[in-house]
Amino acid sequence: MSRETEDLNRRLLRARDAMDRAYAEPLDVRVVAAVAFLSEAHFSRSFRATFGETPHHYLQRRRVERSMFLLRETDRSITDICFDVGFSSLGTFSRTFREIVGESPTEYRQGHGPLEAPNCFQMMAMRPLRAAGSARHLSSSGEAISAAAP
């Protein structure tokens, strides 16, 4: 039992990494599921069970995180950033951004300036608190996030 779980975890992680590498491209769940040697349905179910959110939501969140970086560190327009990170509609981007971050892209940009820290540290430190949809207190890796608001 355990060995199968480990093997599945590792394959799902590999598929998740594949999504991370190609985050700006349209998501083809079948292709990503194939990286894990799974059918689309099995992949989505297993991914959610293992990482706490669906592949689609994981990818949206990673795109939003990337957009947060671009909003802070560059002067690119919000529309350009929207398409840079893989959204195909400004409306979807703005709505998804607000759901995950808690404010609009414009508000976020106004509230944050550039951060002089190594990329990997930035990626960890600037993760949005409302990470996994309705599971407000968990990040996608299952780590509990210390209670934000009192």
Place this chain on the structure above:
Amino acid sequence: MITRLNVASIYVLDKEEALDFYVNKLGLEKGNDVRQGEYRWLTVRVPGQDGIEVSLEQPGAPLHDEATAEQLRDLITKGALGGLVFITDDARGLYETLQERGVTDFTQEPIEHFYGTDMGLRDPFGNPIRILQQGKAAEKATA
């Protein structure tokens, strides 16, 4: 007072497979390899660098009961445990070399930042590894 760090550890699923990856693929060298009863004290280190060794720990006896070992293996393969950060003198060259040696689990190809060029990969078990070449790429160009 403490004068330096001696050993850091990472968890792997299998020490032999880990040794093959960290030595033959990543290019580290074996440090200590000593059997102490049921336990194998196994470390790797950067060639020629005195000091910091990385100990390769495997969940299970004699360190852990089976339930704990299962928890650890679950976390390792989800990529949730700590990894390692290395420095290189040639990120792009190393990227080519790693691919030639059969490394496929890259999480990030070499990308330039203000502090240098870095890349990300995973060991066979899921542990994250980052490798950094410090400084601007242009400064590192040699004759």
